[in-house]
Amino acid sequence: MQKLNLLIIDDEQGLRYGIVRTLRDFSFKPDEYDDEVSFQISEAGTGQEALAIMDKQELDIALVDYKLPDINGVELLNIIREKKYNLLSVFITAYASLDVAVCATRNGAYDFLAKPFSPDELKNVIRKASSRIILQKKAKKLEEEKKLIRFEFLSVLSHELKAPLNAIESYLRIIESRISGEDIASYEKMIKRSLERVEGMKKLIFDLLDLTRIESGQKKRMISPVNLQEAASKSIETYQSMASDKGIHVVLKSEKEILINADAGEMEILFNNLISNAIKYNKDYGDVVISLSKENDAVKITVEDTGIGFKDEEKSKIFKEFVRCRNELTQGIEGSGLGLSILSKLVKLYDGSINLESQFGKGSKFLITLRKI
Known part of the structure; x- marks a missing residue:
């Protein structure tokens, strides 16, 4: 009382x-x-x-x-x-x-x-x-609470941007001062690492833009029939180079046409996050299987990989902003910590659900249901 x-x-x-x-x-x-x-x-x-x-x-x-x-x-x-x-x-x-x-x-x-x-x-x-x-x-x-969330958000954001910026600055100063003399290979290695850091920051910024658009509700949604088989195929093609670099085999199991009334851009973001994570956190020469099916008034999306997986205590946290699972198997893997949060918010827009089955060290399976709108 x-x-x-x-x-x-x-x-x-x-x-x-x-x-x-x-x-x-x-x-x-x-x-x-x-x-x-x-x-x-x-x-x-x-x-x-x-x-x-x-x-x-x-x-x-x-x-x-x-x-x-x-x-x-x-x-x-x-x-x-x-x-x-x-x-x-x-x-x-x-x-x-x-x-x-x-x-x-x-x-x-x-x-x-x-x-x-x-x-x-x-x-x-x-x-x-x-x-x-x-x-x-x-x-x-x-x-x-909003002020606290904004403060925490900006604190995490500044931390996530500070580390790569410091690394890039250090590499550039080494290159500028010619510390490595005439060792061109050494400079090329620094440039490559700097570009990798830039890509990581770009991914973070693009994820933030996606998150902001979804949460603000200000972006006009263009709802029309979307073929999920085509949307998934497009995302697979986008990340095929990443998969090939690790020798990962990506398979899509689907009927030729799985239609849902949706925003095509949102479906692209959804599949991009699912597939890029399944490849990024997979082991070399692993597998990714994407399955699509219709069930009454909903569509089912399943993405299964043979990668790192999640510990039990990690499963309840991974859909929160800026949460990344840091353990002995994720060292050296860059990420914004926003992808699964974006995924979760997108699923809610379609009155859907998302479930995770995972065993640490053996892989993960994301099971998503989207209702037709």
């Missing part, structure tokens, strides 16, 4: 007592909130006493009476607004005129309660103010 801090500001002790009696055991569950809300109640008989309490503790709701012995309620509302206390004010008055209500609202009152009021009227006003407070707290928490 979440407790909200509520302050009653009224010079009538009897009224304060009545409000405390009504609210001390009152609780309710706001819409779209998992927990019940109850109240920790404080009291103040004057405006100055109320301000002293506000300075000492964090409040959520203030019930502000119009007629106070030192300052009137409207003046107190104005002070609360100027001092930027993070609370909602409910204005209470026996002088329930439209002018007073407008004046109170202009000075920061969230709601208005006319004396005399019933316990139910009080509860309704408090329920409404509390629901607003809960929404504000949730929004603030969400914004803080």
Whole structure:
């Protein structure tokens, strides 16, 4: 149960007592909130006493009476607004005129309660103010989480770019200063390594662009019938050179035409990530088998390899951004840590699912279901 801090500001002790009696055991569950809300109640008989309490503790709701012995309620509302206390004010008055209500609202009152009021009227006003407070707290928490995610994202990104940039700079300075003398082979080796680092950074940047487009939802999706057999064949052709360098045999098992209503660009990204990973993390002279099939209102995509595989503790993490499995078998293999995260988000766009079967050191099988849209 979440407790909200509520302050009653009224010079009538009897009224304060009545409000405390009504609210001390009152609780309710706001819409779209998992927990019940109850109240920790404080009291103040004057405006100055109320301000002293506000300075000492964090409040959520203030019930502000119009007629106070030192300052009137409207003046107190104005002070609360100027001092930027993070609370909602409910204005209470026996002088329930439209002018007073407008004046109170202009000075920061969230709601208005006319004396005399019933316990139910009080509860309704408090329920409404509390629901607003809960929404504000949730929004603030969400914004803080977004800031933290952005910070972590930029920290990881800077780390991923810093290492290859430092390596390239070192190679270029060695070449510039001719430290290796006339050893052309040595310089060629440095240039080759620099180009490999550049390719790694390009892959990271392109993956980031894919991820941003998918998550933002701002890219217009061009939905039309896509033949997955053709899309998979195109990706296999794209990575055939990589497969040949490692002696890897890539096989596609599919009917000639497997159609799904989809964005062709998204299907290209999906197959590129699946196939490039299956080749990159495979052993030399290994196998990659891609299987496509139709099942009722969905299509099934299976990609199986004979590569490194995943440890059990790694399986729950690999679909998160910038997560790479670092072990004795992945040393020297470059990657952005974004490919499987992108894959997971794409699958969700098609109301699909992705499952992983894997044994460390023996290979992996990704089983993907895409619903027709």
